[in-house]
Amino acid sequence: MDLLLLVLLFLLPWVSGLPFYNGFYYSNSPRGRDPGQDEGPFNGVKLVVETPEDTLFSHQGANVTLPCWYHYEPDLVPQRPVRIKWWKLLDNGAPEQDVLVAIGRRRRSFGDYRGRVHLRQVEEREVSLEIRDLRLEDYGRYRCEVIDGLEDESGLVELELRGVVFPYQPPQGRYQLNFHEAQQACEGQDAVVASFEQLFRAWEEGLDWCNAGWLQDASVQYPIMLARGACGGLGLAPGVRSYGPRHRHLHRYDVFCFTAAALKGRVYYLEHPEKLTLLEAKEACREDGAQVAKVGQLFAAWKFHGLDRCDAGWLADGSARYPVAHPRPNCGPLTPGVRSFGFPDPRSRKYGVYCFHPR
Ligand SMILES: *[C@@H]1O[C@H](CO)[C@@H](O)[C@H](O)[C@H]1NC(C)=O
Numbered sequence: 001m002d003l004l005l006l007v008l009l010f011l012l013p014w015v016s017g018l019p020f021y022n023g024f025y026y027s028n029s030p031r032g033r034d035p036g037q038d039e040g041p042f043n044g045v046k047l048v049v050e051t052p053e054d055t056l057f058s059h060q061g062a063n064v065t066l067p068c069w070y071h072y073e074p075d076l077v078p079q080r081p082v083r084i085k086w087w088k089l090l091d092n093g094a095p096e097q098d099v100l101v102a103i104g105r106r107r108r109s110f111g112d113y114r115g116r117v118h119l120r121q122v123e124e125r126e127v128s129l130e131i132r133d134l135r136l137e138d139y140g141r142y143r144c145e146v147i148d149g150l151e152d153e154s155g156l157v158e159l160e161l162r163g164v165v166f167p168y169q170p171p172q173g174r175y176q177l178n179f180h181e182a183q184q185a186c187e188g189q190d191a192v193v194a195s196f197e198q199l200f201r202a203w204e205e206g207l208d209w210c211n212a213g214w215l216q217d218a219s220v221q222y223p224i225m226l227a228r229g230a231c232g233g234l235g236l237a238p239g240v241r242s243y244g245p246r247h248r249h250l251h252r253y254d255v256f257c258f259t260a261a262a263l264k265g266r267v268y269y270l271e272h273p274e275k276l277t278l279l280e281a282k283e284a285c286r287e288d289g290a291q292v293a294k295v296g297q298l299f300a301a302w303k304f305h306g307l308d309r310c311d312a313g314w315l316a317d318g319s320a321r322y323p324v325a326h327p328r329p330n331c332g333p334l335t336p337g338v339r340s341f342g343f344p345d346p347r348s349r350k351y352g353v354y355c356f357h358p359r
Pocket residue numbers: 061062063132133263
């Protein structure tokens with residue numbers, strides 16, 4: 001008797017653990033699923049969802065529409081409201097993030113997207129997603145899913161933000177940040193930890209950096225244009241070199257941050273009669289109705305507004321830098337870039353200041 005009970009108890013989780021099915025089925029396969037696979041209760045009527053092939057590019061602070069359309073083959077007027085579900089695929093195996101669900105006229109949006117997303121239905125069978133006031137974290141792959149009864153199809157939309165990747169080292173020096181501190185370091189500079197795709201694009205555009213840094217997927221990599229002995233060896237081809245995934249708490253590196261072109265502010269070198277200490281610099285920007293610029297803001301201004309100035313200035317993290325869009329003699333190396341003087345003594349009076357004014 002006891003034995004039977006034991007067997008029953010043992011079997012119980014298996015019985016109750018049957019595949020859970022509530023009418024939603026989320027496919028992880030990319031666009032263009034096996035045709036025929038989903039023909040079924042409709043007697044050969046097929047639901048088709050269309051999204052653009054090309055990646056969309058946008059800016060931080062902008063409004064963007066991710067297009068999505070559906071129709072039936074052969075054409076048919078739907079008898080009942082369809083369900084629409086927009087969700088975002090996340091990297092590193094995290095579960096997907098719900099963005100918006102619509103059933104008939106009802107809508108629900110989730111998390112950080114609440115209040116910023118709307119279903120755009122200007123034309124019949126359009127179920128595009130409008131995202132307002134784009135944030136840095138909004139880039140990525142979104143899935144548009146249309147559910148009509150048991151019929152369920154989806155399409156993918158890829159959104160990228162125009163931005164710039166920059167390596168970051170804290171005042172304490174090289175290789176000081178674990179993954180969580182790296183995230184905070186980027187946030188502190190008005191940026192987020194860069195993804196591999198973002199670093200790769202930066203490498204294609206010429207980024208060469210000999211210190212390894214964290215990326216969004218908790219891997220550690222560095223981009224090399226010119227192989228050299230002190231930087232992974234002469235024998236290797238140029239490329240993005242990877243140390244692979246690292247331990248998020250125990251391992252310490254620099255970080256690659258990503259910041260996007262912002263529509264909402266202006267960075268400028270403050271015209272001031274004297275050079276300033278860090279404290280005086282902060283005060284001077286405040287008197288000008290602004291704040292000391294963050295590193296990410298300076299990079300974005302350099303990259304997207306061609307900020308070019310041969311005077312080094314304080315930034316909010318206590319580093320001193322200057323942006324050169326048009327290289328010239330007596331103004332550092334002959335390639336465009338943001339030059340750094342590291343973290344000088346905050347009391348030294350050798351620098352001006354870059355301020356940021358929101359508009
Ligand atoms: C985005 O849309 C909102 C609401 O329609 C509008 O108020 C805002 O100005 C738009 N922002 C931009 C950058 O176009």
